[in-house]
Amino acid sequence: FEIPSKPTHLYSIIWLHGLGSNGQSFESIAPQLKLKKQRHVRFIFPNAPVREMMIAESQRVEMRSWYDVSEIYLNARADTAGINQSAALLNQLIEQEIAAGIASENILLIGFSQGGCIALHTGLCYSRPLAGIVALSTYLSTADSLKKQAAPANYAIPIFMAHGTEDSSVAIEHGKAAFTALQTRQYPIQWHEYPMRHEFCGQEIADVAHFINQLFR
Secondary structure, three states, X not given: OEEOOOOOOOEEEEEEOOOOOOHXXXXXXXXXXXXXXXXXXXXXXXXXXXXXXXXXXXXXXXXXXXXXXOOOOOOOOOOHHHHHHHHHHHHHHHHHHHHOOOOHHHXXXXXXXXXXXXXXXXHHHOOOOOOEEEEEOOOOOOOOOHHHHOOHHHOOOOEEEEEEOOOOOOOHHHHHHHHHHHHHOOOOEEEEEEOOOOOOOHHHHHHHHHHHHHHOO
């Protein structure tokens, strides 16, 4: 699913949803950003594959997911194969935009929750410089492997991380751990937190818009 730009497509934003959701769940937020270059931006909202997920002991259901989750602690068991598969799908979307004439430096990745994990991993490992990464209410399961996988082309990629202080789905401590890990490696990263749950709020949307406006000039 995508929102085509008019009249000229110069920038691309690929927005990844969270566990059990779908690409259209963020369609209504895109216009709220009110970006300065909005009429030149194509928003792309891919759907995660439908997977059989473990939601409780011995209980599995099918839902859209970027990778499997079977541990109560988010970083206890990273589904490396699933993460790599979804990263490959995101790489294909990036390559499609580049093939359409968009410079890699004008492609921004946004991810919420599980989608944020994929956006971070893929963006940091991508072989060409990207515009930036917006990682919302998320964490980073592959922090250790990034030591070997991170691409020099994106050592200086701008990163925006945000989290709700009342998030009971993904505890804010997991987001802070990801932020600290990336800050330690000297990525240009910023942290924001808001009095909210596992969701969006008006101030967060405004802050994300400000971040994107600094990149899409």
